[in-house]
Amino acid sequence: MTKSFVYGPVPSRRLGLSLGIDLVPYKVCSYDCIYCQLGRTKQKTIERKPYIPAHTLIGQLYEKLNHGITADYVTVAGSGEPTLNSEIGSLIRDIKKHIAIPVAVLTNGSLLGDSEVRKSIMDADVILPSLDAHGEKGFQIINRPHPEINFEGMVEGLIAFRKEYSGRIWLEVFLLEGINASKRDALCFREWIEKINPEKVHLNTAVRPPAETYAQQVSPEKMAAFCSIIGKKAEVVAPFKCLQRPEKGQAIREDLLNLLARRPCTLDDISSGLNVHKNEILKYIDPLLKEGKIGLVKRDSAIYYQPKQP
Ligand code: SF4
DSSP, X not given: OOOOOEEEEEEETTTEEEEEEEOSSTTEESOOOTTOTTOSOSXXXXXXXXXXXXXXXXXXXXXXXXXXXXXXXXXXXXXXXXXXXXXXXXXHHHHHHHOOSOEEEEOOOTTTTSHHHHHHTTTSSXXXXXXXXXXXXXXXXXXXXXXXXXXXXXXXXXXXXXXXXXXXXXXXXXXXXXXXXXXXXXXXXXXHHHHHOOSEEEEEEOOSOOSSTTOOOOOHHHHHHHHHHHOTTEEEOOOSSOOOOOTHHHHHHHHHHHHHHHSOBOHHHHHHHHTOOHHHHHHHHHHHHHTTSEEEEEETTEEEEEEOOO
């Protein structure tokens, strides 16, 4: 069976109904964020190449759309850093030329210091980069970047991109308890945000199981206080309450519980077992954990999900 790199549409707080495209294989990334929902990075790299060729991706996207599927955004994202794919520019141009759905790019922003990377995403309608630290120390602790990436280069790339790009930039700041969520942190972030000048600032936190257990979520009250310091552009997007599910959700949820009743599974196991993208699976796992129907155990560096005994 051909692997599908197009998934969804999935409901997203930030983008409405989002039809996602994976541009790199699982966890090929320039960062290894401690809060990453997909686990630890398997290949930390800054090498740009056609990991998955644009013609493969566009073919799968057209096939999906030919089935009458619609969405608010085609989202260039996936299981790692999409700007590592050197064909991202031609992919975006092709989508813009042939499809009437706006294009969003979810990026960690680490490669925006490179003018070629900035140019490659210029045609997208909205860019959603990340800024999780306000200095080198926090950057190393939270994002654990590739050795050739530093905070100053990353943030200068974001500032340069803002100057060159006329579309919308929605910046995400991922807050972690005891690490980057204090009042002082908020004041430091605010200075950088003023320089980057995004249209919106989305505040998120670790409501789903993170790569490292010490990456703890910030309370809704603290998020709100942080939000007011950042100012009127900021809003909390953390899914403290789960999103309303489409009808097929019940079937996926039941399939997921049946699978876990057989054996503990990692996110990868569930995704390949049910043939549903990992990002979509995460949206079912979170409520099941909260309801106490399943639990998680960590073995070596892998997270396993399993049913809780009544
Ligand atoms: S959160 Fe995003 S940028 Fe960070 S390691 Fe995961 S995929 Fe990479």
